[in-house]
Amino acid sequence: MQPSIDTIRFNETPEGIDLGLRVAGPVPRALALVLDIVIRMALYLILTPLIVLADFGLGLMLLAFFGLEWLYPVVFEVWRGATPGKRAMGLRVVHDDGTPIGLPASMIRNLLRVVDFLPLLYGVGLVAVLLDRDFRRLGDLAAGTLVLRVDGGHQPRGAVVAAPVAPPLGLGLEAQQAILSFAERSQRLSEARRIELAEVLTQASGDRGELAVARVRGWASWLARGRMQESR
Amino acid sequence: MKQQQFEAANAPLWHEYRLLLEYLDGGAKARRNPAQVNLQGFPALYSTICGHYALARTRAYSPGLIADLHDLARRGYRHLYRRRPRVLSAALGFMAADFPRVLRRHALAFWMGMALLFLPMLAMGVAAYLDEEIIYSLMDGLQVGNLEELYDPANRKPGRSRERQADTDFAMFGFYIMNNVGIGFRSFASGLIFGVGSAVILVFNGLNIGAAAGHLTRLDYGGTFWTFVSGHGPYELTAIAISGAAGLLLGKALLAPGRRSRLAALRENARDAIVLVGGAAIMLLLAAVVEAFWSSGSAPAAVKYGVGLAGWVLVALYLALAGRGRHDGA
Numbered sequence: 001m002q003p004s005i006d007t008i009r010f011n012e013t014p015e016g017i018d019l020g021l022r023v024a025g026p027v028p029r030a031l032a033l034v035l036d037i038v039i040r041m042a043l044y045l046i047l048t049p050l051i052v053l054a055d056f057g058l059g060l061m062l063l064a065f066f067g068l069e070w071l072y073p074v075v076f077e078v079w080r081g082a083t084p085g086k087r088a089m090g091l092r093v094v095h096d097d098g099t100p101i102g103l104p105a106s107m108i109r110n111l112l113r114v115v116d117f118l119p120l121l122y123g124v125g126l127v128a129v130l131l132d133r134d135f136r137r138l139g140d141l142a143a144g145t146l147v148l149r150v151d152g153g154h155q156p157r158g159a160v161v162a163a164p165v166a167p168p169l170g171l172g173l174e175a176q177q178a179i180l181s182f183a184e185r186s187q188r189l190s191e192a193r194r195i196e197l198a199e200v201l202t203q204a205s206g207d208r209g210e211l212a213v214a215r216v217r218g219w220a221s222w223l224a225r226g227r228m229q230e231s232r
Numbered sequence: 233m234k235q236q237q238f239e240a241a242n243a244p245l246w247h248e249y250r251l252l253l254e255y256l257d258g259g260a261k262a263r264r265n266p267a268q269v270n271l272q273g274f275p276a277l278y279s280t281i282c283g284h285y286a287l288a289r290t291r292a293y294s295p296g297l298i299a300d301l302h303d304l305a306r307r308g309y310r311h312l313y314r315r316r317p318r319v320l321s322a323a324l325g326f327m328a329a330d331f332p333r334v335l336r337r338h339a340l341a342f343w344m345g346m347a348l349l350f351l352p353m354l355a356m357g358v359a360a361y362l363d364e365e366i367i368y369s370l371m372d373g374l375q376v377g378n379l380e381e382l383y384d385p386a387n388r389k390p391g392r393s394r395e396r397q398a399d400t401d402f403a404m405f406g407f408y409i410m411n412n413v414g415i416g417f418r419s420f421a422s423g424l425i426f427g428v429g430s431a432v433i434l435v436f437n438g439l440n441i442g443a444a445a446g447h448l449t450r451l452d453y454g455g456t457f458w459t460f461v462s463g464h465g466p467y468e469l470t471a472i473a474i475s476g477a478a479g480l481l482l483g484k485a486l487l488a489p490g491r492r493s494r495l496a497a498l499r500e501n502a503r504d505a506i507v508l509v510g511g512a513a514i515m516l517l518l519a520a521v522v523e524a525f526w527s528s529g530s531a532p533a534a535v536k537y538g539v540g541l542a543g544w545v546l547v548a549l550y551l552a553l554a555g556r557g558r559h560d561g562a
Contacts, residue, residue, distance in 0.1 A: 013313075015282035019306050055400035062406030069410075070417060098306075099313040108506045114421035115429075138424060141495060142482070142502040151303075157296030173292045180235075180294030224294060225236040 009134055009146070011098050021098050022149045026129045028089045029147055033122070035085030040068050070111070077106040086147070096134075096144045105143040112139035157184040164225060165218025168204060175201075176223055183220030186213065235293040242284060249277050249304060256311045278308040329555030331511030334504050335474065336551075338481060345477030348431055349469065352438035353445075360446025367447045370439060379444055383453045383460065405524035412468060413516045416475035420509045423476070427483015434476040441469075459533045462540025464523035466547045471515035478505035478512070515547075 008020040047064045050057040067075075076083040081100055082092045093101045093109075116125030116137045125137035134146055167179070179201060186194050198212035207215050233241075252274050285301035335342055360367045367376060415437070422429025448457040481501040489497035526539070 013282070013305075013309055015279050015305075017282045017286050017305060019309060020302065055403040059400070059402035059404070059406035062403070062410045066406070066410040066413065070414070097313075098309060099315065100310060102315045104503060104506050107510065108502050111417050111421045111506075111509065112424055114418055115424040142424070142498050144499050157294070157300070176292050177295055181296070184294055184296040220294075224234060226234040 007135070011096075013098075019098055021094070021146060022151065023134045024089075024091050024147045024149045025135050026126060028091060028149070029086075029129070029135070030122075032083070032085040032089040032091055035088055036073070036083050037085075039084055040072060043068055073110045073113075074103070074106045077101050077110070078103050090150050092148050092150050094146055094148055096146050098146075101145055105145050108143035109139035109145050112142055115139075162214065162217035162221045164222035165215060167219040167222055179216055179220050180223055183217050183224075186217065233291070235288075235291075235297060238288070238291075238293065239297065245277070245280065246284075246304065248273075249281055249308070252277065253304070253307050253311075257307070274308075275312060278305075278312055281305050281308060326507075327511065327514060331507055331514075332551050332554040333556075334507045335477075335511070338477065338504060338508070341477040341480045341484070342474065344480055345430075345434060345473040345475075346470075348434040348476060349438045349473045352435045353442035356439045356442030357446040357449075360443045361450050362446075364450065367443045370443050376447070379447070380451065380453065383448050383457045385453060385456050401524045401528070404528075405520055408520035408523050409517065412472075412520060413513050416472060416512050416516050417509065419472065419476045420478045420482075420505065420512075423479020423482040423505075424486075425483075426486050427480050430476045430479025430483065433479075434473065437472060455533065459536040460527050462536050463527045463543065464519040465540060466543035467515045467522065468519035470547050470551075471512040471519060474508050474512040474515070478508035481505040481508075 007023045007025065009023055010018040010020055012018055044065070047061055047068075050061040050064070053060070073083050077093050078101065080087065081094075086092065093106070095101055095105060113125075116122055116128070116139055118124050122137075125139075128137045128141070129135045132141070136146065140146065162183075167176075171179075182197055182201060186198075189197070194213055195209055198216045199208060201216050202212040205215065248270075252271070255271075256274075281301065282305050285298070285305045288298045288301050356366075356370075371379070415433070419430050419433040419437075422433060445457065445461075448454060482498065482505055485497035485501040486494055492500070522543075527536075531539075
């Protein structure tokens with residue numbers, strides 16, 4: 001649970017637990033930006049015919065352009081948590097404590113886009129993103145915000161159903177976790193990979209092939225459910 | 233307790249919590265059908281789930297279960313700690329108290345912004361009034377020509393070029409918003425370049441406005457120019473100076489963070505600076521209304537100067553006095 005080489009940033013909540021925030025890197029953010037630019041261009045095109053409404057239409061069009069240029073990201077971030085482009089890429093903007101972004105922070109990070117854009121096509125922003133551990137551009141640093149990956153429902157875990165087998169004595173916590181993790185994931189692994197991993201775990205007893213797989217599943221069952229096979 | 237017992241004992245609780253989350257995540261659509269869920273119980277349920285997550289980790293239950301509980305806790309956290317401001321009352325309170333208060337707290341930055349805008353403006357104004365050539369150090373002949381045309385007393389609508397004469401006030405309003413609020417936002421943001429960007433924008437705008445004023449007064453177009461700018465000037469110029477001052481705050485955090493790290497100083501100053509930018513943007517909105525619907529109107533010069541003077545007094549009183557005395561910590 002404590003990955004050392006990962007983009008997960010841990011944040012302690014008032015309940016005293018560590019929640020992991022998955023920070024998004026420059027590539028999905030750049031793609032989201034491109035999507036947003038396309039959406040905005042489309043809106044510009046749709047709004048341009050307002051000009052035929054003569055002067056009132058021209059005024060409306062200029063106001064709309066102003067909104068698209070400056071307020072588009074702010075409105076969507078405060079309202080939905082992300083601009084449409086970010087949403088499509090599965091990103092979300094939050095405060096650095098993981099709470100949904102509010103108006104002041106969103107204003108700061110989006111107005112400072114002007115500087116991140118310098119000198120050309122987000123040059124400064126890209127350098128900042130690549131230098132920072134949490135992929136923050138200057139606007140994010142000043143506003144105290146993060147761009148996260150929203151994980152759609154993660155993989156369902158397989159049930160541990162084998163008959164319990166007593167594991168060797170003196171298993172460390174890490175080894176127990178590895179065994180349990182194997183049992184939960186084994187259905188999703190290819191047969192060869194399953195056997196390979198199981199043989200690593202059963203090195204001491206020297207089981208090979210499916211025998212090793214069955215043994216590890218038995219251990220997992222023992223760890224998760226105990227010796228007695230309870231009636232289900 | 234073994235994992236299976238733990239899961240069996242708590243499964244009903246987790247199910248109830250999941251239903252609550254689906255309801256909360258669902259937004260308006262889920263909210264329309266009468267709720268079967270007990271929202272009052274959400275905070276307690278959430279903290280129980282957090283406890284379960286911590287327990288599962290310390291008892292070394294399976295990574296899959298830990299991940300599930302982590303996911304449940306994470307989804308609830310978002311909802312429990314959501315900040316939901318009441319927009320209208322917050323906006324009113326913001327302009328009535330927060331903005332002038334924060335501005336007074338950063339009086340030094342404000343006066344620096346004012347100085348960076350007005351001193352070059354004054355100097356350039358006097359210089360351009362005395363010397364016919366000096367305006368060409370800022371603008372080329374075409375620009376000067378356009379400027380003269382804008383304020384030619386023969387114009388029906390001063391302050392608008394010949395091709396914009398036919399535009400309605402509303403069209404000009406859109407143009408002023410886009411242009412002026414954009415300048416305000418930019419002069420804030422460029423403050424992140426160690427404050428230099430804001431200072432440059434302020435000085436540059438000051439020089440240009442000064443040159444235009446001096447040059448036009450020299451040409452005897454002063455009548456149209458001064459009556460045009462007097463109405464919206466107080467709000468517009470002050471707001472631009474305030475936006476620049478907000479940018480200077482960012483620069484100060486980077487150059488002289490004091491006893492904080494630069495990042496911490498930047499965050500703290502940015503929080504105040506964005507209040508200034510928001511207030512300045514609303515002032516610019518007001519300025520655009522005045523500029524579009526009043527400044528080019530045909531009221532007599534005396535009335536226009538009176539309105540301009542009243543504007544300066546109003547701005548000074550507002551920035552100096554609003555939000556004093558009440559300490560409700562809004």
